[in-house]
Amino acid sequence: MQGVGPAVCLGRDIDTDLIIAGRYLRTKDRSVWAEHAFEDLDPALAGRLRGSVIVAGRNMGCGSSREQAVVALREAGVVGVVAESFARIFFRNAVNVGLPVIEASVACTDGARIAFDLDAGWVEVDGERYPARPLSPKMVAILRAGGLAPYWRSC
Amino acid sequence: MSTLSEQILGAPAGTYVDREVDIAFAHDGTGVLAREALREMGVERLPHPERLRLIFDHIVPANTGTTATLQAELREYARVSGIELSDAGGGICHQVMSEGVVLPGTIVVGADSHTCTLGAFGAFATGVGATDMAAVWASGATWFRVPETIAVNLSGRLSGAAEPKDVALAYVAKLGMEGATYRALEFAGDGAATISMDGRLTLCNMAVETGAKTGMFYADPVTVRYLVDYGVAPSPQVPEDCCYERTVDIDLGGIVPLVAVPHRVDTVREAEEVAGTHLDQVFVGTCTNGRYEDLARFARIVRGKKVAVRTVVVPASRAVLSRAIATGVLADIVDAGCMVAPPGCGPCLGAHAGVLGEGEVCLSTANRNFKNRMGVGGEIYLSSVATAAASAIAGEITVPEVA
Numbered sequence: 001m002q003g004v005g006p007a008v009c010l011g012r013d014i015d016t017d018l019i020i021a022g023r024y025l026r027t028k029d030r031s032v033w034a035e036h037a038f039e040d041l042d043p044a045l046a047g048r049l050r051g052s053v054i055v056a057g058r059n060m061g062c063g064s065s066r067e068q069a070v071v072a073l074r075e076a077g078v079v080g081v082v083a084e085s086f087a088r089i090f091f092r093n094a095v096n097v098g099l100p101v102i103e104a105s106v107a108c109t110d111g112a113r114i115a116f117d118l119d120a121g122w123v124e125v126d127g128e129r130y131p132a133r134p135l136s137p138k139m140v141a142i143l144r145a146g147g148l149a150p151y152w153r154s155c
Numbered sequence: 156m157s158t159l160s161e162q163i164l165g166a167p168a169g170t171y172v173d174r175e176v177d178i179a180f181a182h183d184g185t186g187v188l189a190r191e192a193l194r195e196m197g198v199e200r201l202p203h204p205e206r207l208r209l210i211f212d213h214i215v216p217a218n219t220g221t222t223a224t225l226q227a228e229l230r231e232y233a234r235v236s237g238i239e240l241s242d243a244g245g246g247i248c249h250q251v252m253s254e255g256v257v258l259p260g261t262i263v264v265g266a267d268s269h270t271c272t273l274g275a276f277g278a279f280a281t282g283v284g285a286t287d288m289a290a291v292w293a294s295g296a297t298w299f300r301v302p303e304t305i306a307v308n309l310s311g312r313l314s315g316a317a318e319p320k321d322v323a324l325a326y327v328a329k330l331g332m333e334g335a336t337y338r339a340l341e342f343a344g345d346g347a348a349t350i351s352m353d354g355r356l357t358l359c360n361m362a363v364e365t366g367a368k369t370g371m372f373y374a375d376p377v378t379v380r381y382l383v384d385y386g387v388a389p390s391p392q393v394p395e396d397c398c399y400e401r402t403v404d405i406d407l408g409g410i411v412p413l414v415a416v417p418h419r420v421d422t423v424r425e426a427e428e429v430a431g432t433h434l435d436q437v438f439v440g441t442c443t444n445g446r447y448e449d450l451a452r453f454a455r456i457v458r459g460k461k462v463a464v465r466t467v468v469v470p471a472s473r474a475v476l477s478r479a480i481a482t483g484v485l486a487d488i489v490d491a492g493c494m495v496a497p498p499g500c501g502p503c504l505g506a507h508a509g510v511l512g513e514g515e516v517c518l519s520t521a522n523r524n525f526k527n528r529m530g531v532g533g534e535i536y537l538s539s540v541a542t543a544a545a546s547a548i549a550g551e552i553t554v555p556e557v558a
Contacts, residue, residue, distance in 0.1 A: 013332055013419070017525045022504040025184055026214060026222040028191060040527040059333035059366060063525060064504070065268040067188050067285040087366055088337055089268055093284035136171070148286045149195035152293070 001144055003100055004115040005053040005079040007125070008045070009108035012057030016069040016090065019061065025068055033072035050077035053114035055106060057083065061090025067097065074099045080116055082106060082123055082132075095139050098147035104132035118143065156395040158304040159371050160339045163260055163279040168303045177261035177278075179291045180208040182248050183215070183222075185266035186229050188285030193292055203295035204237035210251050215243035215499040218507040246472025246498040249273060249442040253356055254474055255385025259374035259392055264291060269442050269522065270369075271362040274339075275355035276382075277374035277392045282363065302339040302368045305330070306399040309346030311408035316555040318452065319354030320444055320520065320539035322405060323361040324413040328423035329403055336366030343394060346407045347372060352381040353448040360443045361522050364420045412554055414518075415537035418526040426542050426554045435515040437462070437547040438529075439540060440469030440496075441503045444520035447475045447484075449540045454484040456544035456555065457491035463550030466493040467509040469501035493547070505529045518546050 018041045020033050038045035054073065060083035061069060070093045073081065080100035094101040102116045104123040115124040121134040135143075145151035158168070166172045181189050186209050201207065209229060217223035226243070233240040241251050248265060249272040257263055259277035264270065266288040273280035283297065291297050307326055313319070326340075340362045342355070350358065355372045362370030372378070373392040382389055412426035439445070439453050450470060468488050470476035476498055479485040489495060502509030503521045511517055511533025520543050524535035538546070541555035 015523075015525045017505075017523070017528045021527065021531075022506045023510075025506070026219070026225060028187065028225070040531060059336065062332060062366065063268065063523060065185065065266060065282045065284050067185070070284075071188075085333065085336060087333075088368060089282055089284055092287060096284060096286035148290060149192050152196040152198075152290065 001100065001118040001140060002116065003053065003079040004113065005051045007055045007108050007110060007112040007114045008048055008052045009110050010054060010056040013059045013062055014056055015063035016061055016066050017063055019069040020066065020072045025066060030071055030075045033068045034075035037072040037076050046076060049073070051079060053079050054081045055108040055114060056081065058085045060086045062087040065089045067093045070094045070097050070099050082114065082116065095142050096148040098143055100143055102132045104130050106130045156397040158339065158397050158399070159277065159341055159373060159392065160279055160302050160304055163262060164299060164301045166301050168301050170301045171298060172301060173296055173298050174262055175296045176206060176264050176291055178206055178208065178252070178257060178263045179265070179288060180210055180248050180252060181266035181285070181288050182213050183211040183226050183229060184213045185285045185288060187225050189266060189288040189292065190229060190232055192286040192289035196289060196293055198293040201236055201292050206295060207238045207292060208241065209233045209238050210241040210245065210248035211243045212247045212499045213504065214506050215497060244473060244497050246475065247442045247445065247500055249360070250446065250471035250475065254472065255382060255387055258382070258387060259378060259389045264288070264297060268363045269360055271367065272356050272360040272442055274362070274369040274371035275352065275359040276378060277372060279369060281369045300337070302337055303400040304339045304341050305335050306402040307340055307342045308344040308402050308404045309342060309407055310344050310404065311346050311406050312349040313407045313410060315557045316412055316541050317410040318539045318541055319350055319357040321410050321413045322407065323358050324415055324423050324537065325405060325410055326403060327361055327364050327421050330365040332364065332419060332421045333366045335362070338367050338400065340367045340370040342370065342372050348375060348377060349407070351448060352377060353446040356446065357443055364522055412539060412542045414542065414552065415524055417524055417534040417536065420522070420524060420537065426538065426552065429536065429552050430554055432536065432552040433516060434464050434518050434546060434551055436509065436511065436517040437464055437466040437543050438502060438509060438517055438519040438521065439543050440471065440501045441521040442471065443522040444540050445469055445471030445475065447478050449520065450475065450479045450488065451484050452540045453544045454487035456541060457548060458487040460491055460548050462492045462547040464547055466547045467496060467501060468493045469496045470498045472498050502529055518543055518552060
């Protein structure tokens with residue numbers, strides 16, 4: 001499973017409150033979460049997400065278990081999230097909603113061309129390849145199905 | 156020889172296991188999404204509704220028509236599916252589950268990151284997302300990676316004005332916000348026996364702030380005495396001589412009142428260093444510090460005085476509120492000029508009941524001080540209940556006096 005897009009660089013310890021604030025959680029309209037993604041970090045960021053690959057530092061997605069955080073990114077059109085490390089609930093949530101997550105340590109420049117291959121376990125930044133921690137075959141299968149719900153239906 | 160996680164999950168650290176869960180709960184926020192995911196999964200009949208709970212706590216009572224409608228739909232789903240509902244006013248999910256429901260040795264998942272709180276009973280309790288919860292609803296089981304364990308070795312006993320929250324802030328500062336990612340924390344050592352159940356729940360609650368999957372105490376006579384009051388008589392758990400990934404030592408006798416300053420939970424100072432910081436609000440409550448012992452401690456300090464700053468107190472559950480009424484603790488709090496809100500999460504997640512304005516500063520007994528969490532432009536300091544009480548009276552961050 002592969003993906004490619006321009007980098008949106010973020011720092012370390014990006015918490016799920018910053019990804020989608022508590023005041024926007026009480027709705028089933030997913031477009032609300034996409035529209036307000038990262039609003040408290042940088043209100044302009046949501047407009048740059050479609051087709052991008054987020055590149056974050058350590059402990060990406062720490063804090064609340066809110067699944068709206070990963071759904072917001074998926075609905076905003078994020079192709080995948082590369083981070084040096086992930087908070088565990090965010091990581092599991094991302095796989096469950098079909099948002100590719102790639103654990104790798106890469107230097108990030110906004111707009112750099114990021115490509116990744118989940119099966120082979122690598123990330124490329126402007127053509128330079130870095131190793132990524134491989135996902136379990138089941139996680140890749142869930143991602144390929146588009147998330148745990150479609151995967152469940154297909155089993 | 157095994158860690159407590161390995162004993163309960165029945166496999167060595169690093170192994171992936173599928174396990175039936177004993178109890179699974181979601182709240183009014185995550186429950187809505189779990190219901191949606193279940194619909195997408197095409198599952199109609201739940202095999203084990205008796206293991207499941209829905210607990211309304213995050214925005215109670217509902218703040219808007221939209222919230223009320225979402226809660227009404229979930230309430231109706233609980234009725235038709237046979238899931239036991241704790242409706243608005245019953246209290247915070249982790250507190251409700253701590254009132255005689257979660258038992259030592261059980262496997263518990265909650266669709267809330269602070270589910271680690273319940274490890275205080277010697278259960279394996281961890282937070283999951285809404286889709287994972289839907290899968291538990293659909294099957295009664297889920298997968299786990301058995302975590303490596305970091306021991307937090309407690310020695311001595313608390314003294315002066317320090318309380319379990321200060322110990323929690325101390326270990327979060329020591330480990331850092333990702334220092335225990337994917338790990339379990341085991342609170343052990345001769346100091347563990349000196350911490351009450353309410354205090355243990357506070358300590359385990361903040362495990363996730365270090366990235367940990369759970370925080371755990373071995374069930375001991377303190378646990379047994381607590382659960383006997385709920386009509387349950389569990390056996391104590393026996394620690395095995397096992398291998399920890401590493402050990403962090405905390406001398407309880409050396410703990411002083413601490414404060415986490417904006418905007419990181421692991422940026423912790425002695426309360427003394429930030430004393431004098433102006434406050435616009437004090438908030439006492441949450442799954443960290445809204446228990447009876449907390450309210451009683453707060454009341455002892457504010458009794459007969461008046462708070463100098465807007466102060467919101469939120470009991471963690473109806474049982475806590477009821478006991479605080481019966482013992483006069485609540486009257487002391489109200490007479491001191493505090494507002495008391497219905498049992499639940501209160502303003503902790505910035506949705507209602509005490510949200511901060513631009514530039515406002517709040518001292519809170521909660522577990523998170525992330526940027527803008529309680530309102531855009533608001534600043535959150537985290538402290539113990541005693542520090543919150545002394546500060547509420549002074550109107551600025553104040554080191555509590557020795558009780």
